[in-house]
Amino acid sequence: MAKHHVTTTINGESVEFLCDTRQTLLDVLRDELELTGSKEGCASGDCGACSVLVDGRLVCSCLVLGVEAEGKSIETIEGMAKGDKLHPLQQKFLEHAALQCGICTPGFLVAAKALLDSNPNPTETEVRYWLAGNLCRCTGYDKIIRAVLDAAAEMRGETHG
Amino acid sequence: MAEALRKDFKIIGTRPVRPDGIPKVTGTAKFGADFSLPGTLFGKILRSPHAHARIRKIDTSKAAALPGVKAVITGADFPEQKNEFIGPERTAVNFWYMTRNIMAREKALYEGHAVAAVAASSPEIAEKAARLIEIDYEVLPHVIDVDAAMAPDAPLLFEDMTTRGVEPAPTRPTNVSKRLEFKLGDVEKGFADADIVLEKTYKTEAVHQGYIETHACLARYDADGQGELWSSSQGHFVVRNLTAKLLGMRLNDLKVNPAEIGGGFGGKTVVYLEPVAMLLSKKAGHPVRLAMTRAEVFKASGPTSGASITLKIGIKKDGTIIAGDAALRYQAGAVPGSPVMNGCLCIFACYAIPNQRAIGYDVVSNRPKVAAYRAPGSGIAAFAVESTLDILAKQIGMDPIELRLKNATRIGAPMLGGGKMSHEGFVQTLQAIRNHPAYSAPLGPNQGRGVASGYWFNGGGESGASVYVNADGTVVVSTGSPDIGGSRASMAMMAAETLGIPYDQVRAGVSDTTTVAYTHLTAGSRVTFATGLAVVGATNKVIEDLRARAAKIWGVDIEAVDWVDGCAKPSSSNVGKFEALTLKQLAAQASATGGPIGAAHAVNAAKQAPGFSTQLCDIEVDPETGRATVLRFVVAQDAGRAIHRSYVEGQMQGGAVQGIGWALNEEYIYDEKGRLANAGFLDYRMPVASDLPMIETVVVEVPNNDHPFGVKGVGEVNIVPTMAAVANAITAATGKRMSALPMSPPRLLEALGRPGKEV
Amino acid sequence: MSSLQYATPASVQEAVALLAKAEGKARILAGGTDLLVQMRAGMVDPALIVDIKKIPGLRTVTREGGGYRIGAAVAGAELSDRADISKDWPGVVEAFDLIGSTQIQGRASLGGNLCNASPAADSVPALVAAGAKATVAGPGGTRIVPVEEIPTGPGRTSLKPGEFIVDFVLPAKAAGTGDAYLRLIPRTEMDIAVVGVGVCLTLDAAGVCTAARVALGAVAPTVLLVPDAAKALVGSRLDEAALQKLDAAAQAACRPINDKRGTIAYRTKVAGVLARRAALIAADRARTN
Ligand SMILES: Cc1cc2nc3c(=O)[nH]c(=O)nc-3n(C[C@H](O)[C@H](O)[C@H](O)COP(=O)(O)OP(=O)(O)OC[C@H]3O[C@@H](n4cnc5c(N)ncnc54)[C@H](O)[C@@H]3O)c2cc1C
Numbered sequence A: 001m002a003k004h005h006v007t008t009t010i011n012g013e014s015v016e017f018l019c020d021t022r023q024t025l026l027d028v029l030r031d032e033l034e035l036t037g038s039k040e041g042c043a044s045g046d047c048g049a050c051s052v053l054v055d056g057r058l059v060c061s062c063l064v065l066g067v068e069a070e071g072k073s074i075e076t077i078e079g080m081a082k083g084d085k086l087h088p089l090q091q092k093f094l095e096h097a098a099l100q101c102g103i104c105t106p107g108f109l110v111a112a113k114a115l116l117d118s119n120p121n122p123t124e125t126e127v128r129y130w131l132a133g134n135l136c137r138c139t140g141y142d143k144i145i146r147a148v149l150d151a152a153a154e155m156r157g158e159t160h161g
Numbered sequence B: 001m002a003e004a005l006r007k008d009f010k011i012i013g014t015r016p017v018r019p020d021g022i023p024k025v026t027g028t029a030k031f032g033a034d035f036s037l038p039g040t041l042f043g044k045i046l047r048s049p050h051a052h053a054r055i056r057k058i059d060t061s062k063a064a065a066l067p068g069v070k071a072v073i074t075g076a077d078f079p080e081q082k083n084e085f086i087g088p089e090r091t092a093v094n095f096w097y098m099t100r101n102i103m104a105r106e107k108a109l110y111e112g113h114a115v116a117a118v119a120a121s122s123p124e125i126a127e128k129a130a131r132l133i134e135i136d137y138e139v140l141p142h143v144i145d146v147d148a149a150m151a152p153d154a155p156l157l158f159e160d161m162t163t164r165g166v167e168p169a170p171t172r173p174t175n176v177s178k179r180l181e182f183k184l185g186d187v188e189k190g191f192a193d194a195d196i197v198l199e200k201t202y203k204t205e206a207v208h209q210g211y212i213e214t215h216a217c218l219a220r221y222d223a224d225g226q227g228e229l230w231s232s233s234q235g236h237f238v239v240r241n242l243t244a245k246l247l248g249m250r251l252n253d254l255k256v257n258p259a260e261i262g263g264g265f266g267g268k269t270v271v272y273l274e275p276v277a278m279l280l281s282k283k284a285g286h287p288v289r290l291a292m293t294r295a296e297v298f299k300a301s302g303p304t305s306g307a308s309i310t311l312k313i314g315i316k317k318d319g320t321i322i323a324g325d326a327a328l329r330y331q332a333g334a335v336p337g338s339p340v341m342n343g344c345l346c347i348f349a350c351y352a353i354p355n356q357r358a359i360g361y362d363v364v365s366n367r368p369k370v371a372a373y374r375a376p377g378s379g380i381a382a383f384a385v386e387s388t389l390d391i392l393a394k395q396i397g398m399d400p401i402e403l404r405l406k407n408a409t410r411i412g413a414p415m416l417g418g419g420k421m422s423h424e425g426f427v428q429t430l431q432a433i434r435n436h437p438a439y440s441a442p443l444g445p446n447q448g449r450g451v452a453s454g455y456w457f458n459g460g461g462e463s464g465a466s467v468y469v470n471a472d473g474t475v476v477v478s479t480g481s482p483d484i485g486g487s488r489a490s491m492a493m494m495a496a497e498t499l500g501i502p503y504d505q506v507r508a509g510v511s512d513t514t515t516v517a518y519t520h521l522t523a524g525s526r527v528t529f530a531t532g533l534a535v536v537g538a539t540n541k542v543i544e545d546l547r548a549r550a551a552k553i554w555g556v557d558i559e560a561v562d563w564v565d566g567c568a569k570p571s572s573s574n575v576g577k578f579e580a581l582t583l584k585q586l587a588a589q590a591s592a593t594g595g596p597i598g599a600a601h602a603v604n605a606a607k608q609a610p611g612f613s614t615q616l617c618d619i620e621v622d623p624e625t626g627r628a629t630v631l632r633f634v635v636a637q638d639a640g641r642a643i644h645r646s647y648v649e650g651q652m653q654g655g656a657v658q659g660i661g662w663a664l665n666e667e668y669i670y671d672e673k674g675r676l677a678n679a680g681f682l683d684y685r686m687p688v689a690s691d692l693p694m695i696e697t698v699v700v701e702v703p704n705n706d707h708p709f710g711v712k713g714v715g716e717v718n719i720v721p722t723m724a725a726v727a728n729a730i731t732a733a734t735g736k737r738m739s740a741l742p743m744s745p746p747r748l749l750e751a752l753g754r755p756g757k758e759v
Numbered sequence C: 001m002s003s004l005q006y007a008t009p010a011s012v013q014e015a016v017a018l019l020a021k022a023e024g025k026a027r028i029l030a031g032g033t034d035l036l037v038q039m040r041a042g043m044v045d046p047a048l049i050v051d052i053k054k055i056p057g058l059r060t061v062t063r064e065g066g067g068y069r070i071g072a073a074v075a076g077a078e079l080s081d082r083a084d085i086s087k088d089w090p091g092v093v094e095a096f097d098l099i100g101s102t103q104i105q106g107r108a109s110l111g112g113n114l115c116n117a118s119p120a121a122d123s124v125p126a127l128v129a130a131g132a133k134a135t136v137a138g139p140g141g142t143r144i145v146p147v148e149e150i151p152t153g154p155g156r157t158s159l160k161p162g163e164f165i166v167d168f169v170l171p172a173k174a175a176g177t178g179d180a181y182l183r184l185i186p187r188t189e190m191d192i193a194v195v196g197v198g199v200c201l202t203l204d205a206a207g208v209c210t211a212a213r214v215a216l217g218a219v220a221p222t223v224l225l226v227p228d229a230a231k232a233l234v235g236s237r238l239d240e241a242a243l244q245k246l247d248a249a250a251q252a253a254c255r256p257i258n259d260k261r262g263t264i265a266y267r268t269k270v271a272g273v274l275a276r277r278a279a280l281i282a283a284d285r286a287r288t289n
């Protein structure tokens, strides 16, 4: 059983890896590339903890095969902060206590970033529906939604008290 | 303690960023599944496809012969345990049952029950090997429902189990493992004196804690008999003790490292994988990683009991509750140990009822063994009592909060199980909801409002902490409590407040089982209270030491040195004219004044204060489809004192939303063969972001005088009233009374078809 | 189980050849949101995965004869980005958009939704109501098949060995036509439909319904096209009496089961309710079209 040799781009860096057909992109990220920031909560597309961007589209990495990454550009939670500068979403998640246990946090951050990249001024309802594929069992979502709305406001340059 | 009454805190009650925040927003934090060691093997557990089956024979030879397989184990590889219940009745454990739940022996007792395990060099080989294990099952009739399991002709899970707690001891085998009875006053007389007596039966389904992180661990067993575990749990000391006991190891031969934990809610207070992984590692001679899939989590871990409760309440026309009588039948899962005793002790605890009785039954059936879930047992009981009070309030034409206020427990009120109510707080949560603008806001058509209340003991118990001062004047706090929702921040805040230094001068962490004193679970809403006491105790020892060092430098008595605002100061001008010494200055001179500064402290904290919550729910029900939408939700809860305000609110919001899921859609659904039909998030249906409004919070603060800052636990009581608050809102919106959970669209639409108006 | 192969054919012919050679042991991969879940659960165990996303045309949407040709592997999020089709066939686009979460939308396709052949597939009643047709390629060439003829039962389709769907054609929309899709789920997102109803209808200048198609999901082994439900509307102005007839006809067509998602009684009753509601939305759209 020959493994696939895959060349891809992850968080802007060119990366090569070997994988079996069966391995999902999530398996590859976690087990082959030691990028364990993407989490596995279900492996069936239901929880969003494994969210990544593939060519700019938000997907569950547990429902993408590793081989499908060939020639693609992938963004994960590990690429969100630029050096030691947090993305405004990361900063707002901390300030709003939008995480309790934190297992859902990488997925929420990646998904929320995809939202704000395409819609800089979402309503609360839009945020809630966009993030409906990300389960959080700890927070009841309240502080997560507030953090996203606040980060959006800050990124639009509106001052917030 | 006077300090609890202080209000001039500098740090307590603020909202600083948690010390473990950055790794959790950048993806570098390590959770249970994120560890590996060189040469790690992959474990896989083979589970029973049958709800109930005798295991005639297990043949592992083919699996063991598969290249790449390094170990195969079955229940027979674990040492046998004594069949006895140890510890106080409310939390008693029996290792004979526990070892059988970890891995089946004579019988598989539920679908998903572990029957064997393998370790291999790749996950694929492990899976293949598991499939090669041959098991000769004799499939037996099964029983799922709690009332059905109590029937005299029900299939028996343990042919020799008799009911504990009955005099004289019965000889007839049964699925009822235990009967409990608690009484106050004279219930029969109470009912005779009542103007209205209402009896009703309520049913709830089993629900899962639903933490997003599945169970996972890494185990390494060394040739000298020592072992090391990396595991995400609500208490690595408990993981150590249980694993050691189940494997016959000495406590100091097992070191457990706490991974970050991705949610627990009670479900990670027990062990499932750790003893299996350790035994596999012992056999294989290599480290072993073991993780559950989501389906395994649903089928073989958690849930809390489904239950059936018959409740009778007698009330006077003026609203005085004069008698309450409850029979609570709780599913334990496949082996004994439901939270029915909690249900009995909590059911009437909010109210000063002169005549009360609660009878509890702990019932086994062919389901996974229940685990704690947020105020275990209390929410189920509250669903019954708070629904019935809603009905009675309407029957006597009284405002539901007025009725509760009239009967609210107060300090000194006798309680079931002995003892008296020792703390205030309940009345204040009722008042908070009554005074909230939501209570009088207008409602539209098909909308309704409900309120309900709840009680939870809260926990105390054993905790250890250490506090060290570094040479640069920064402070490190270590505890044995896994941080499940920001407790590192709270610990650092309490230490900083006590020392009188800024929050960011203190770092708090979680230490492994070899570096801090035994610390009980992160559960029972106990961490901020009990571990907080240990931290404050250790901090006070450090302050004592700092004063001694200042005294030494100044050449005065320690009594002549005060610790004020982070500095040592002469206690009066008589002591002499000395410049105050800051923590930083003292730390810099530590080598010269006696060496490193630090102290450890351990407590067995008592005098915890109970938690109360009152909640309001506005709901809209689509009259044609039975779909309910929560429009507004307000949680009032007594926190004693909020250390980190955001994390207190977060507990309240999270608990209420779990309760909303329990109320509306979550349930374990079994097929006719006793197999779980919805073992995944898609069909288990926990609330998603778009299902909910913002959850409004009112943090009530009636300080606990037995804690230096007034803390009560806040983690659990917030789920207790929710199911009843939702049910009461649904009745207000629809004129139909739902007495069974979940109140899912099909059930609600069926109720809407009933003739007549119900209250 | 380990020797799973993976192929990315560059043409329809190449894909057909691969499928034919694999003798039923191949599975097509579009978005994978059904396939990978089923593989992981051990429900399917193919020997070859044929990823069709590199085939030209499979991921594009083109205007054609006043209607649209939609590649079978176009992802939901890609279709929602298209303002033109969202305006012409809002029911179809909304139905597709209801599938799963934002993440699922990044991958899920119409071809996958149809060929997975779940009775509860959301896009299918909307496609059927809209009169969509599928282009099926196979060893014998290409054939055009009405969408309702593809599923034959849960998990089963009328596709022959070696065949797969290349694209879908949505017809040019007649004047005064509107479509709508509604489903009932217990939550607001992330649930599989307990009932789904697609309605497409045409109103004349006087507001009288001249043509209608009504399709039901999750109430029978396959999505149902219900002529009696359409008849209840045609000739009416969608007055209360016509809607009641529609409700009754929809209910009469249901042959549902009891399962973890709903009961027979519930599904039947709600099919009627949603049919009425969807018809009113479709009529509103028809009027403003
Ligand atoms: C979390 C989650 C939520 C979901 N929610 C919904 C929902 O709300 N509503 C709903 O309807 N579905 C839902 N689904 C199911 C699934 O997302 C949809 O059915 C989706 O449209 C499948 O498309 P896909 O491209 O991912 O299919 P794939 O998984 O790639 O394929 C599905 C099946 O169709 C076959 N196939 C794919 N394309 C073709 C083709 N062109 N020709 C022939 N055969 C083909 C495949 O071999 C496979 O058997 C959900 C799934 C998940 C994981």
Ligand code: FES
Pocket: A039, A040, A041, A042, A043, A044, A045, A046, A047, A048, A049, A050, A051, A060, A061, A062, A063
């Ligand atoms: S792990 Fe991918 S969605 Fe849950």
Ligand code: FES
Pocket: A098, A099, A100, A101, A102, A103, A104, A105, A135, A136, A137, A138, A139, B212, B262, B263
């Ligand atoms: S913070 Fe724990 S699941 Fe979201």
